[in-house]
Amino acid sequence: MHNYSNYGVLMMNLGTPDGSEASDVRRYLREFLSDSRVVDVNPLIWQPLLNLVILPFRSPKVAKVYQQVWMDEGSPLLVLSNRLKNNVKKALSDKAGHTVPVELAMTYGNPSVESAAKALREQGVNNIIVIPMYPQFSSTTTAAAYDRVMLSLKKCPHWPSLQLLHDYADHPMYIKALANSIRDQWDKQGERRHLVLSYHGIPKRYVTNGDPYARRCEKTSQLVAEELELGDHEWTHVYQSRFGREEWLKPYADATLKALPSMGIKKINVISPAFSIDCIETLEEVTLELGDEFKDNGGLAFDYIPALNDTPDHVALYVNLIEKNTQQWS
Ligand SMILES: C=CC1=C(C)c2cc3[nH]c(cc4nc(cc5[nH]c(cc1n2)c(C)c5CCC(=O)O)C(CCC(=O)O)=C4C)c(C)c3C=C
Ligand SMILES: [Fe+2]
Numbered sequence: 001m002h003n004y005s006n007y008g009v010l011m012m013n014l015g016t017p018d019g020s021e022a023s024d025v026r027r028y029l030r031e032f033l034s035d036s037r038v039v040d041v042n043p044l045i046w047q048p049l050l051n052l053v054i055l056p057f058r059s060p061k062v063a064k065v066y067q068q069v070w071m072d073e074g075s076p077l078l079v080l081s082n083r084l085k086n087n088v089k090k091a092l093s094d095k096a097g098h099t100v101p102v103e104l105a106m107t108y109g110n111p112s113v114e115s116a117a118k119a120l121r122e123q124g125v126n127n128i129i130v131i132p133m134y135p136q137f138s139s140t141t142t143a144a145a146y147d148r149v150m151l152s153l154k155k156c157p158h159w160p161s162l163q164l165l166h167d168y169a170d171h172p173m174y175i176k177a178l179a180n181s182i183r184d185q186w187d188k189q190g191e192r193r194h195l196v197l198s199y200h201g202i203p204k205r206y207v208t209n210g211d212p213y214a215r216r217c218e219k220t221s222q223l224v225a226e227e228l229e230l231g232d233h234e235w236t237h238v239y240q241s242r243f244g245r246e247e248w249l250k251p252y253a254d255a256t257l258k259a260l261p262s263m264g265i266k267k268i269n270v271i272s273p274a275f276s277i278d279c280i281e282t283l284e285e286v287t288l289e290l291g292d293e294f295k296d297n298g299g300l301a302f303d304y305i306p307a308l309n310d311t312p313d314h315v316a317l318y319v320n321l322i323e324k325n326t327q328q329w330s
């Protein structure tokens with residue numbers, strides 16, 4: 001068996017507002033959109049634009065969207081990330097025969113990396129396995145999480161051993177977990193439908209400059225299609241959540257979904273493999289906005305397939321990712 005005695009796991013997700021009021025959203029968006037990994041425009045130009053134009057207009061609008069999806073216990077991204085974290089901790093601890101420290105932190109906002117690193121230290125951890133909860137590596141998300149970890153240790157005199165997990169876009173357990181949840185949905189519906197795989201977009205320029213994200217997304221789609229034995233005309237790969245004026249990765253989700261009914265594809269399932277956890281982008285933008293656009297343009301049936309969230313397949317995948325990185329000390 002592996003000896004986890006001084007290991008700890010730091011699971012990291014993006015971050016979400018502490019509350020669903022415009023002021024909470026504004027605080028969150030300011031921190032998130034000030035990160036040059038996310039928006040790489042010169043701060044002398046970007047900061048005035050962000051503070052004087054984008055935040056005042058966007059915060060109240062986006063707050064209303066958060067209010068639509070908010071859960072009793074808080075923001076879906078945080079609540080569901082915590083559930084996965086608790087299940088992973090339980091599964092790892094059951095296997096190890098003792099409690100394995102596992103903490104959740106957000107790149108932006110709360111719980112902060114500082115608080116999670118402190119909690120790990122207090123549990124005697126000196127080897128931290130950092131798992132950014134993004135299946136497809138991107139400098140805008142995964143590397144931003146790494147940055148945040150390094151920053152949190154800037155003044156740390158007892159630097160722990162760190163392992164930074166890269167991504168799992170083509171991990172067989174990830175592909176099988178996605179395929180299983182698609183098959184479950186088809187069984188529930190009593191029919192197979194055209195499958196739309198919709199990924200969060202990033203500016204096209206980032207990919208041109210070397211960000212591997214688009215290639216990793218394409219890899220996931222291809223492997224899922226192979227696993228389900230889908231023909232070329234049975235699935236579509238798109239990017240959602242465009243922000244700002246420059247060109248983002250194409251094909252765009254909204255334009256594609258509007259066009260599908262006219263091509264004879266009137267019943268679809270949509271899955272968003274880049275989101276390990278359901279959040280405002282999947283619960284509102286995909287399920288409601290894209291669903292309405294599809295139906296307004298002749299679509300007859302639209303059903304979103306949830307993120308893997310805290311399902312047993314997802315827990316097993318994370319346990320596997322963690323175990324692979326503890327073996328060298330066993
Ligand atoms: C402005 C540029 C953005 C880039 C680049 C970007 C990349 C990116 N984001 C995710 C995952 C999530 N994004 C979420 C929300 C969100 N994303 C952006 C902007 C960019 N994302 C904004 C402005 C927002 C906030 C909502 C809004 O104002 O529209 C979330 C959900 C957060 C929540 O609280 O629910 C996630 C998760 C990925 C995977 C990614 C690139 C690979
Ligand atoms: Fe985003």
Ligand SMILES: [Fe+2]
Nearest residue numbers: 241280281285
């Ligand atoms: Fe969005």
